[in-house]
Amino acid sequence: MTPFLVVFALFIVTPLVYSMYLSLFRNQLMGGTTFAGFDNYVTAFTDPKLWDGAGRVGLFFLVQVPIMLGLSLIAALAIDSGRLHGKSFFRVALFLPYAVPGVVAVLMWGFMYDDRLGLTGSLNDLVGFPLVDPYTKQWILTAIGNIVTWEFVGYNMLILYSALKTVPVEIYEAASIDGANQFRIVRSIKLPAVRGALLIATIFSILGSFQLFNEPNILKQIQPALISTYYTPNIYAYNLSFTGNQVSYAATVAIVMGLVTAVIAYVVQLRGTRRDV
C-alpha cells in the first residue's frame, strides 16, 4: 500500500490541497497577494460569467453525450452483429479520429467550417444558399459538439464493444434455440450486458463535457468574438489565471466546478448502479 499512498499523495492530494490553499487568497496588481478567506467562493457562487459557462457545458452534456453514446452503441452493435462485412476495418476507421491529436482535429474542422475556403463554403456554393454556417452564434456550440462527437464515438464504441465481447456465445445459441430473433437478442441480452460499460462511458463523458476546453479554445483563435473568455468554466479559469493575474480566483473556479462535476457524476453513478441490481 505504501508506494501507492506516496504516489497518491504526491499527484492527487498535493495539487488539490495546493489549489485549495491558493483559493483562499486574493491577487491584486496593487496590493499583491493577501489572505481573503472564503471571499472567492462567495464571488464564484454569484459570478454570472462562471454560471454562463457552466450552463453551456451542462447543455452540451445533455445534448451531445446522448447523441454520441447512441451512435457508439449502434456502431458497437453493428460490428458485434457479425453481419457486417469488413468489421475490423470499421472498428479501426471509427476509432481512428480518437488517435488524431485533439489540436489537429480542431484545426482541421476549424478549416472545414470556414465558409470562404472550407468545405462549408463549397457545400453552400453547391446548394446555392447558405445551408450551414457553423461560425454563427446559433451554430457554434453545435459545431463544437460535432467535433467532439467525431473524436470520441470510436473510443466509446470500443468500450461498449468489449463489453459485448464478454457475452458467452452459448447464451446466443440458447436464445436462438428458444426462437429469439436478433432484436430480441439485442434487447434481452446485449443491452443488459453493456449497461455497466455504458455507465462508465457516461461518466467519462460527463467529465469530458464539464472540462470542455481544447475545442472552443482553439476555435477562439479563429473566431475570437464568437467564443468568449468565459465560454466554458475551464476557459474562464485559464484566462483568469494566465491573462487576468487572478490565480487564486482561477483556483476557486476550478474547485467549484470540480465539486459540481463530482456531484453530477455521483448522481449518475447512483442511478446507474441502482438499476443494476
Next chain:
Amino acid sequence: MTITRNRRVAVGAVATLLAVSLTACSGGGDDDGGGGGAEGASADEIEAALQEGGSITYWTWTPQAQTQVDAFEKAYPNVDVTLVDTTGAGDANTKLQNTLAAGTGVPDVVQIEYQSVPQFQLPGQLADLTEYGFDELESLYTPSTWGAVSQNGGIWGLPQDSGPMAFFYNQEAFDAAGVEVPTTWDEYVEAARTIKKNDPDTCLANDSGDPGFTTSMIWQAGGTPFQTDGDAVTIDLADEGATKWAEMYQPLIDDELLCQLPGWSDEWYQALGDGTIASVALGAWMPGVLEDGVPDGKGKWRVAPMPTYDGTPTNAENGGSTESIPEASENKLLAAGFLKWLNSSDESIKAFMDTGGFPATVKDLESADFLGYESEYFGGQKINEVLAAGASDVNEGWQYLPWQSYANSIYADTVGQAYLDKSSLLDGLAAWQDENVSYGTEQGFNVNG
C-alpha cells in the same frame, strides 16, 4: 455488493478530504512581494562588468535579435547571451508572467510591448534603470517612446522601436477599382464603398475587431480614454476621440465594407498579396512584415500618411516595444550593459534597421541615409520620409491601461460583438469600459469610469 462498493468509495472520499484539510492547515504563509532595492552602477562599472563577462538570458521576438547578439558577443567575447525566441507579444506576456510568479528561470533582459510595461512595472517586477544612469540616455529617443518607458518616477526599459501609424495601400488594387488615396476618413469610407462595389470579394481594409488597432485609432482621433496616476485610473471610452472614431467607423461595419479575416493568419497574408485586401493602416514596422510575409506584393505596395478627420495631420503609435530587466534577474549589472549596447549602440541599431526595423532613436530617424532609402518593394518610394513625418504628428498625452493586455483579451467579448452582430461600436466600447472598471477595482486601483 453494490452497497459495499459505494461505502468503500465514500470512506475513501472522507479520508481524502481529511488529508486535504490537515495539509491545508500546515500550509505556511507565502510572501509574494516584488521589489527590493537594487544597487546601482556607473557607466564605468557596467563596462567593467561587460569586460569581465558572465552569462545572461535574453527573451525576444525581434527578427534581428540573432544578428544583434552575434555582434554583441563579438564585441564582448566574455559575455555569453542565451537567446530565447518568444515568437510574439501575446505569448511572451503570459510566459513572463508565469516565470515571474514561479520565481525561477527569469530572463535577464526581456522584450515587452510598450502597452504592457505598466502591467509588470506596477507590481514591482521591473528594475528601475535610473540606478544605472540610463536617465542620461533620454535625448537619444523620440518623446513618445521615452514616455512609454519612463513613468511613475522610474525608467523601466530602453525603447527598441516605434510604430507611428501610416496608410499602406496596394496601388494595383486601387487602380483596378479606380480609387484615389484617401486623405480624410470620409474619403476612406467612400473608397471602401467603391472597392466593394467594384468587386464584392475585395475590400479596402480587413478588420474583424482588433484591440491594438481600435486603441490606436482612438488615439489618432485625439482620444485619451485611459489616464493613470499612481493607483488612480480614469477610463472614458466615450470621450470625444473615441466617439469620433466610432461614428466614422460604424458604416464600414453596418454596410459590410470590411473583410473579416483573422489578422496575421495565412489567409490574411495571402489576401494582402493578391489584392483582396487593398490597404492596411498599421505601425511603421509594417514594411518589414510585408517584405517578409507578402512576397507577391513586391512592387505593388505604397505608403501614404494616415487619413485625417479635418485635414490637420494627426497620428498615433501602433505597437512598438522596449527591452527591460526584470527585478528578479540575477545578473542585472551585466544585463544593463547588454541592454545599453542593444538599444543605444550604432552597431546594434544598424543591424536592426538593415532588415526593416523602424528605430526609436532620433538620430537614426533623422539621418539622410534612412530618409533617402528607396524601397524596392515599394516601387522605389522613399518610404521612410513618409513614416518619419508620421512620427512627428503623434498626438501627445496617450496612456494605456495598467492592465492593457488583460483589457485586450476581453475586447472580443465586448467591442468584438459589434463586429459580429453589426451592432453599435459605442455600445461595445461602453461594455468594454464596464468590464475594465470592475476589473481595475478588483485589482486594487481607484477607478473612475
